[in-house]
Amino acid sequence: MKSMKGINRTGMILAMVVGMIIAACMSPDxxxxxxxxxxxxAPQPQEVQSTLSIVQERGKLxxxxxxxxxxxxxxxxxxxxxxxDVDYCRAIAAAIFGDxxxxxxxxxxxxxxxxxxxxxxxxxxxxxxxxxxxxxxxLGMNFGPTTFYDGQGLxxxxxSGVVTLPDLEGASVCVITGTTTELNLADQFAAAGVNxxxxxxxxxxxxFTAYExxxxxAVTTDKSSLVSRQxxxxxxxxxxxLEVTLSKEPLGPAVRHGDDQWFDLVNWVVYATMIAEExxxxxxxxxxxxxxxxxxxxxxxxxxxxxxxKVGIANSGCFVDVIKEVGNYAEIYNRNLGPxxxxxxxxxxxxxxxxxxxxxxxxxx
Amino acid sequence: xQTIHASQVKPPFYRDERILGIISQVLIVVIVLGLGLFFxxxxxxxxxxxxSVAISFTFLSQGAGFDIGESLIEYSRERTYFRAFxxxxxNTFQVAFLGIVIATxxxxxxxxxxxxxxxxxxxxxxxxxxxxxxxxxxxxxIFWAQAVFLxxxxxxxxxxxxxxxFLSNRGIAIPWGIPTESWGTFLIVLVAGxxxxxxxxxxxxxxxxxxxxxxxxxxxxxxxxxxxGFVGWIVLPQPLTLEQPKLEGFNTQGGKILSQQxxxxxxxxxxxxxxxxxxxxxxxxxxxxxxxxxxxTALGLTAGQTLRLIIFPQALRVIIPPLTSQYLxxxxxxxxxxxxxxxxxxxxxxxxxxxxxxxxIEMFTMIMGTYLSLSLxxxxxxxxxxxxxxxxxx
Numbered sequence: 001m002k003s004m005k006g007i008n009r010t011g012m013i014l015a016m017v018v019g020m021i022i023a024a025c026m027s028p029d030x031x032x033x034x035x036x037x038x039x040x041x042a043p044q045p046q047e048v049q050s051t052l053s054i055v056q057e058r059g060k061l062x063x064x065x066x067x068x069x070x071x072x073x074x075x076x077x078x079x080x081x082x083x084x085d086v087d088y089c090r091a092i093a094a095a096i097f098g099d100x101x102x103x104x105x106x107x108x109x110x111x112x113x114x115x116x117x118x119x120x121x122x123x124x125x126x127x128x129x130x131x132x133x134x135x136x137x138x139l140g141m142n143f144g145p146t147t148f149y150d151g152q153g154l155x156x157x158x159x160s161g162v163v164t165l166p167d168l169e170g171a172s173v174c175v176i177t178g179t180t181t182e183l184n185l186a187d188q189f190a191a192a193g194v195n196x197x198x199x200x201x202x203x204x205x206x207x208f209t210a211y212e213x214x215x216x217x218a219v220t221t222d223k224s225s226l227v228s229r230q231x232x233x234x235x236x237x238x239x240x241x242l243e244v245t246l247s248k249e250p251l252g253p254a255v256r257h258g259d260d261q262w263f264d265l266v267n268w269v270v271y272a273t274m275i276a277e278e279x280x281x282x283x284x285x286x287x288x289x290x291x292x293x294x295x296x297x298x299x300x301x302x303x304x305x306x307x308x309x310k311v312g313i314a315n316s317g318c319f320v321d322v323i324k325e326v327g328n329y330a331e332i333y334n335r336n337l338g339p340x341x342x343x344x345x346x347x348x349x350x351x352x353x354x355x356x357x358x359x360x361x362x363x364x365x
Numbered sequence: 366x367q368t369i370h371a372s373q374v375k376p377p378f379y380r381d382e383r384i385l386g387i388i389s390q391v392l393i394v395v396i397v398l399g400l401g402l403f404f405x406x407x408x409x410x411x412x413x414x415x416x417s418v419a420i421s422f423t424f425l426s427q428g429a430g431f432d433i434g435e436s437l438i439e440y441s442r443e444r445t446y447f448r449a450f451x452x453x454x455x456n457t458f459q460v461a462f463l464g465i466v467i468a469t470x471x472x473x474x475x476x477x478x479x480x481x482x483x484x485x486x487x488x489x490x491x492x493x494x495x496x497x498x499x500x501x502x503x504x505x506x507i508f509w510a511q512a513v514f515l516x517x518x519x520x521x522x523x524x525x526x527x528x529x530x531f532l533s534n535r536g537i538a539i540p541w542g543i544p545t546e547s548w549g550t551f552l553i554v555l556v557a558g559x560x561x562x563x564x565x566x567x568x569x570x571x572x573x574x575x576x577x578x579x580x581x582x583x584x585x586x587x588x589x590x591x592x593x594g595f596v597g598w599i600v601l602p603q604p605l606t607l608e609q610p611k612l613e614g615f616n617t618q619g620g621k622i623l624s625q626q627x628x629x630x631x632x633x634x635x636x637x638x639x640x641x642x643x644x645x646x647x648x649x650x651x652x653x654x655x656x657x658x659x660x661x662t663a664l665g666l667t668a669g670q671t672l673r674l675i676i677f678p679q680a681l682r683v684i685i686p687p688l689t690s691q692y693l694x695x696x697x698x699x700x701x702x703x704x705x706x707x708x709x710x711x712x713x714x715x716x717x718x719x720x721x722x723x724x725x726i727e728m729f730t731m732i733m734g735t736y737l738s739l740s741l742x743x744x745x746x747x748x749x750x751x752x753x754x755x756x757x758x759x
Contacts, residue, residue, distance in 0.1 A: 111720065138723060160615075171615040172535065177716045186432045186442040197616070198432040199626070201706045202716065209511065210706065214519035215534050215625060217615045 051255070051262035052096070052312045055123055060102045063089035064122040067107035068204060071228045071336050071343050072128050081105040084336040085126040088147060088253060088270065091326040092124065095269045095308075095318040100325035109203075110179055114139050117256055124266055125254045128222065130180055135254070142263045144253040145270045149349040149358060151245035152184050153223035155230065158240050160217060165192045165244055172197040174207045174216035181221050184247040204229065222249050224337070224345060231342045265311040272319040274361035275300055276328035278352055283327040286320065299364045307364055329359065408726065424722050425450070431717055433708045435624055446718050453713030454735060460627065460709065461696040461739070464634040468695060469688075471635060472642025477672070479647045490643065497640040503701055505637055510629035510705040517625075520616060531610055531617050534625055541621035542605035551597050551604035558593030562586045626707035630699065638695045642688065649684035650676055681754050689747035693740045700736070710735060 066073030073083040090100035116122050131143040156162045177200050201207040211219035230236050298304035302316035337345040351357025378384045425447040437455045478490035515534050523533035531538040573579040610620030653676050661671040702709035719728045
């Protein structure tokens with residue numbers, strides 16, 4: 001009986017302790033107690049330090065990017081990042097620090113990029129990221145101006161003779177999970193009434209290997225990525241990207257909700273590169289514009305009005321640094337995707353509005 | 366006269382072993398519970414503050430919107446997330462069930478081979494076990510998928526075996542029976558056959574007890590069921606029609622297609638697990654004392670009879686518990702399917718659904734709960750079997 005008593009007592013103590021823990025855990029919810037702090041006037045949790053001041057204190061920008069997509073974000077064998085998206089990271093760094101290399105690119109997978117941004121491990125995502133409503137709202141992102149208008153496409157073998165979607169009746173299609181492409185594929189094939197077999201992989205490499213081995217008749221992802229990956233296939237000329245576009249994929253930078261100054265800064269750095277192209281200013285000839293009389297150019301170059309201070313940067317020539325160090329939109333495009341690269345991607349929608357595209361920046365005024 | 370024995374003096378509580386024991390146990394419970402509660406409340410407040418999301422499972426009834434490559438039940442993009450979850454679960458179940466059956470058969474054969482007195486046979490088994498037991502399963506799976514099944518000819522140039530069976534890097538297309546209207550009736554006939562078989566078994570057993578000569582009960586059971594089934598098949602107007610696969614368009618159409626991903630996953634799991642099962646079987650057989658074998662031989666039983674009637678029934682008692690662990694491992698390891706593109710539970714729920722809905726906590730709770738139930742079910746069945754064959758001690 002003695003042991004029974006012991007157990008009972010243990011049980012009672014246990015129950016009490018558990019009750020106390022539960023009570024302790026519940027109480028903060030019931031009534032918010034003052035946060036323990038040695039400073040009496042502790043700042044409200046909502047008022048966090050602005051992203052710009054964090055970046056300036058750190059001395060470099062942390063940009064969440066891609067390391068696997070040649071042309072957009074790619075880590076070369078010497079450990080350097082290059083690509084269209086990376087150049088926009090460099091542009092933002094140039095605007096803030098006057099030095100495009102004050103930058104750390106943090107490579108991330110499609111799945112983890114938003115988590116990394118929300119947790120504050122990075123300052124901006126520039127990683128071929130599609131602007132969608134649920135990402136804008138549910139995920140708490142703010143999307144900057146679209147830097148690259150893309151669309152989902154399909155790559156097939158030339159010998160298959162496929163030209164349109166209905167030609168793919170009964171085909172197997174390799175697709176990558178965790179992206180919007182999986183849904184677009186299902187939607188578009190259903191709309192066209194075409195039956196197909198989806199073969200879903202977790203990453204780019206496996207998906208393209210399976211396609212190349214003939215497991216799939218077609219592979220689908222953003223057209224720019226298809227072009228980029230086509231160059232890595234063993235016989236790129238044997239494959240063709242179909243005309244059909246399955247979706248709209250506006251790619252651009254994304255920042256956290258709630259810091260409007262930082263959002264404005266990212267926006268206007270992107271716009272500055274577009275305005276520079278429009279005005280014919282590039283990294284080579286910018287010095288000759290320093291004496292320009294055109295008020296629009298003078299405002300861009302910080303000679304008239306102090307527009308950089310409106311986004312929190314003291315240096316009035318912040319956009320000059322962007323253009324000098326990284327270039328205008330056309331330079332960034334051509335350096336990474338243009339005719340002199342292996343991709344030779346036509347500008348298409350990504351031409352200036354004056355050339356039939358939809359790249360259109362609001363004025364600096 | 367009062368003498369005080371040392372044992373009657375109550376020591377202070379901090380020197381009382383019993384109380385110290387209780388205190389240390391309480392402390393551990395407090396720490397464990399506290400940590401658990403901390404992480405849980407941290408998760409809840411994190412969800413509320415950062416994303417203003419509360420835990421809810423209502424999204425399961427929303428339309429899924431994506432397609433799944435292979436499914437045992439009818440599924441399309443208009444169906445709900447829950448339906449997609451079930452499709453993934455059934456795919457996991459299918460590969461786990463087939464994997465367990467085949468791995469057991471292969472494992473027993475190799476385990477017995479390992480003990481063969483024939484040098485070559487025992488060496489072959491040893492090499493098999495040592496190779497496959499020591500390669501990580503993920504590596505093995507990717508090897509099967511990319512180096513074996515993806516290297517088969519393309520579907521247009523598929524190997525055609527008689528049947529016809531098409532072997533290509535899309536998978537294996539085999540002829541398959543398609544039920545006709547009389548299929549339901551045929552199933553009833555088959556059930557009747559099994560019942561009749563059971564009656565036959567009972568009668569034979571009774572006779573065996575009376576005469577002391579046990580007839581081949583299992584054989585008679587099979588013969589009875591087969592005879593009834595055969596009669597049913599002849600009498601009824603063709604319960605099944607054989608559909609043969611044929612090359613049409615991009616893929617083979619008709620028949621049954623065992624996809625490349627399914628085959629790669631199944632082969633990987635079977636070959637890997639069979640190596641472990643073989644070792645379990647070998648250990649079980651070796652645990653039976655040598656005297657049993659010698660006695661059996663002395664009584665004039667053949668080597669096969671000795672193994673089947675004397676050694677194996679005793680070895681089973683040692684084999685079953687570790688075998689259960691191997692079954693559980695196989696089921697859980699099937700979640701590596703995601704690496705080779707097979708739409709199992711984890712690939713569908715943990716990847717696609719999670720990515721689309723962003724409901725991490727809910728999806729992972731469901732996935733973990735499901736794997737847990739599958740595993741508990743497997744061990745429950747195996748424990749029941751174990752109880753039945755256990756040595757009854759008097």
